[in-house]
Amino acid sequence: MGSGYSSAASQTSIAVGPQYDTTHVYVDPEHVDSFAKSFLATFGGSSTNQVIATVTPTPSSTTSQLLQTPVGTVSLFGFKTPIPHPFGLERTGYLVEDMDRAVAAARKAGAAVVVEPFPDPIGRDAVIQWPGGVNMQLYWHTRRPDYPALASVPENRVYVSKDAVGAFLRDFLLFSGGRITSDVGSASGREIGRENGTYRRVRLDSQFGKTTVFVTDGHLPYPYGHEFTGYEVEDLQRTLEKAKASGATVLVQPYHIEERLAAMVEFPGGYIAEIHQIKK
The missing domain is CATH 3.10.180.10 (2,3-Dihydroxybiphenyl 1,2-Dioxygenase, domain 1)
Known part of the structure; x- marks a missing residue:
């Protein structure tokens, strides 16, 4: 890339x-x-x-x-x-x-x-x-587990500064044997909760799974940066209905970014997750 x-x-x-x-x-x-x-x-x-x-x-x-x-x-x-x-x-x-x-x-x-x-x-x-x-x-x-393959691989969502991103990418890619699948220097700020402006977003893939790196100035509205993982589902609206019915709260209502329809959800106990659907 x-x-x-x-x-x-x-x-x-x-x-x-x-x-x-x-x-x-x-x-x-x-x-x-x-x-x-x-x-x-x-x-x-x-x-x-x-x-x-x-x-x-x-x-x-x-x-x-x-x-x-x-x-x-x-x-x-x-x-x-x-x-x-x-x-x-x-x-x-x-x-x-x-x-x-x-x-x-x-x-x-x-x-x-x-x-x-x-x-x-x-x-x-x-x-x-x-x-x-x-x-x-x-x-x-000690005894290696045997789990079935996932229907969709979640993304590890990493927020880093402009000062640290070069070293993070270099070091993590060397360790993981991964590759950069996309590097967008002007991604929409909407993806990190900002209605205006752009930021850099880098997507990685390796045998450890997917990683998305958000390179920001740290001016992040809540709850962005609190989520560690993004989960890909077939039907976002149906998933959100299940989440709400089971006690979770939708913190950020669904929004479109490029090929994604995404939302932010808080589960009982305070765990925050991004959940998204890839638009075919």
Whole structure:
């Protein structure tokens, strides 16, 4: 796309597949059940059994469950204790083939390892940070999971500054083995809640899934920038009706941007998501 960035086509792939990438959702324990019910009613799918576990390297206790839908997966946490820093700041969990190799590759690509690898009840985890302050968790399971492919791959929505975008793109593409699928320097400001003006939007794709990078001046009206994930559905209006019927709130009514019809939704417990339909 004339970006000048190369992925160096990832040595040997680190990623397992986008169906294993999870958005990390932290809600207060009293909202865990209502969030899960609303999210699954909106998108379909099912939840694993809820367990109480320690998922951090220092003492803590949380309910933990995986919500698996055709359009994306959520790791849901309801901490019963204070959340140890820096947990709660990471946006996603990426399943990797080998933890030590993934951490070494992240470092080589320019990421900071902010939480060194540690064991959890079913594997190992680490937290890394990319330029622009973008935190992600890497995870590895002792017994590799086997999940079906998604009906549509969600997008990781990353907001970065003009100062950080060059380093973010260079480093993340090197790590992920990804490629730029579009780079629009004058995208409509409507997509980030501004009626006037333009901004730069970069879309990436890799074996980890889709990433959309919003390069802004940080002058963002609520709720833009609070959402971590964009979910693609077949029928946006029908999906929003399901969301509202299950206790979610539509924060931004549907709007058209290029080929998309999109809206912003807040689920019980405060989790905010972009939901969109691709207009054929």
